[in-house]
Amino acid sequence: MSARRTELSRRGFLTGSLLVAAGTVLTSACSTDPTGASGSGAKTTLNVWYHAYGETGTQQAALRYATAFTKAHPDIAVKVTWVPGDYAGKLNATLLTDAAPDVFEIGDFNESLARRGQIAALDDVYGTAKTDFNSNAIDSVTVDGKLYGIKMIDDVMMLYYRKSTLAKAGITPPTSYDGLVAAAKALTTGKGKGLFVGNDGLGDTAILAVWSNGGELVSREGKVAFGSPQALEALTGLKRLHDDGSLLLGFTTDWWDPAALTQGVVPMQWCGLWAMPAVKSALGDDFGVIPWPAFKAGGSPAVRVGGWTSCVNAKSKKLDAAKKFAQWLWIQQADLQKDFAESYGFHVPPRRSVAATTKALSEGTAKETVTLADRYGKHNPGTWDTAVSSAFNAAAVKIAAGDGDAAGLLAQAVKKAQGEIDKQRG
Structure with a gap:
């Protein structure tokens, strides 16, 4: 999941978008304007972007997480958009349009997104969980004292x-x-x-x-x-x-x-x-x-220490729902954070409590790497x-x-x- 390795897995089962509403996939692959959310009872549809991870199973995991979220929040549908190719270029161009995603990930954090007013401050989303994130994860998304993203995985x-x-x-x-x-x-x-x-x-x-x-x-x-x-x-x-x-x-x-x-x-x-x-x-x-x-x-x-960070579009018309999704997935769901870090590639969860309970990181050289990152990590x-x-x-x-x-x-x-x-x- 390194930002340097964004090639699409040939075993991935789709490109484009899938809409998840009330825990059910409603639309087919490659839809760019999905419909049907109103019939599901959802009042809001979020567009969530991911780059095309090369690791098999990552795309399915993103859809599974979206399904779990809509079961907990049936009034919010989630459109998962999988973006192959030049993710950064496509994202930067789309952020200037009305088609911009509500929630999206970025590789190495770019503070100019915050200074241009394109991503929202998320201090209210963190709450007391802020102290559970490692210092690199907090420092890397801090601009003028405010937090503008939630670190998803650390690549050491x-x-x-x-x-x-x-x-x-x-x-x-x-x-x-x-x-x-x-x-x-x-x-x-x-x-x-x-x-x-x-x-x-x-x-x-x-x-x-x-x-x-x-x-x-x-x-x-x-x-x-x-x-x-x-x-x-x-x-x-x-x-x-x-x-x-x-x-x-x-x-x-x-x-x-x-x-x-x-x-x-x-x-x-x-x-x-x-x-x-x-x-x-x-x-x-x-x-x-x-x-x-x-x-x-x-x-x-x-x-x-590199990795990927979840951000919320500051100009989204569904800002509260977008923040709720980011908070639910990357703050509240420790099991899903652990799954994302160790089941599709090999990475360190940025939250100390989650990293400490991740079995794959609990012994040997993997455990040594976590210690090195905590002690000497720089972004x-x-x-x-x-x-x-x-x-x-x-x-x-x-x-x-x-x-x-x-x-x-x-x-x-x-x-x-x-x-x-x-x-x-x-």
């Missing part, structure tokens, strides 16, 4: 390593960036490289470098922060991995797929919790997980859109390759990114 990203390979080489799992560089170099042989972070040799490492040296990407006040001395020092440090020739480049799949690790191409790979079932199936217990290590003393290890800023991240990554690629003056490249990226953020904030 961390370093996997092959226990037997490291042990054979006399290497302990690295706890510092120096240790990671040394391990990657030592594990690089004529048969393969020591570390895979992405086909471009960068992946998430640039943002991880900044975080691991005590830096930030963008401040809560909207000021670009990745031009700090700490950020420059850590980004420059990435060049060591490239100079050593330790990184696997141009593999058949990218970092989000665990194939490089499971096929024995590399002994260390940056990947996500969603890949753990496949890793365990291939390697048994011969793997462990660690955070991206602290750049130096005084820094902090880091894991990235991309709400201002981290394509334009801002592209400016940062373009500089980071050149810095890691030693292509130009690092300080100058970073200063240019800061200027460009700040201009984009100023546009976002009006």
Whole structure:
């Protein structure tokens, strides 16, 4: 369910919309203007959008949840709309029209939706449950002190390593960036490289470098922060991995797929919790997980936490009903939240109480991952859109390759990114 993996499962049974009213599916697939809600007794029909999850069963689960909601609220019908392809593009375009959904999900949270008045504040929806959500889940949807979404699932990203390979080489799992560089170099042989972070040799490492040296990407006040001395020092440090020739480049799949690790191409790979079932199936217990290590003393290890968030259209004519649906599903129904996180892929429920009772996360490396996320989890800023991240990554690629003056490249990226953020904030 990662935001990077939105391909439609070929085993999914429909595309388009289905209307659920009084607990019954009333319309057929691909309907764009379903009718029949009035005959069911429903006074209100909500349009709820999901991106086309690749995991088998997710679409059926969304319909099952809608059915359960309408049984509890027979005056509210729910149209589940499954959106394949460019979900973000279609959503942003539709939000400008009268056909905009009442409730919808987004990947990495974008605070400009709140600043443009497109999503509603949901503080009243949370109630006392707010304290049960992990700090990342709350912080990531907070804009000017108000909550503008409800985190549905956490996708945790961390370093996997092959226990037997490291042990054979006399290497302990690295706890510092120096240790990671040394391990990657030592594990690089004529048969393969020591570390895979992405086909471009960068992946998430640039943002991880900044975080691991005590830096930030963008401040809560909207000021670009990745031009700090700490950020420059850590980004420059990435060049060591490239100079050593330790990184696997141009593999058949990218970092989000665990194939490089499971096929024995590399002994260390940056990947996500969603890949753990496949890793365990291939390697048994011969793997462990660690955070991206602290750049130096005084820094902090880091894991990235992404995922999906439920939002309510602030301009919906059915705002109260839309809030009721979001509250019912993502605040009140712990069993459904658990089902969504562990039955269709492998993810962490953002609510601590739900995560604690999720069996699949209760032991071994999965439990370690939950602990790492709670202790070291960081999320991309709400201002981290394509334009801002592209400016940062373009500089980071050149810095890691030693292509130009690092300080100058970073200063240019800061200027460009700040201009984009100023546009976002009006």
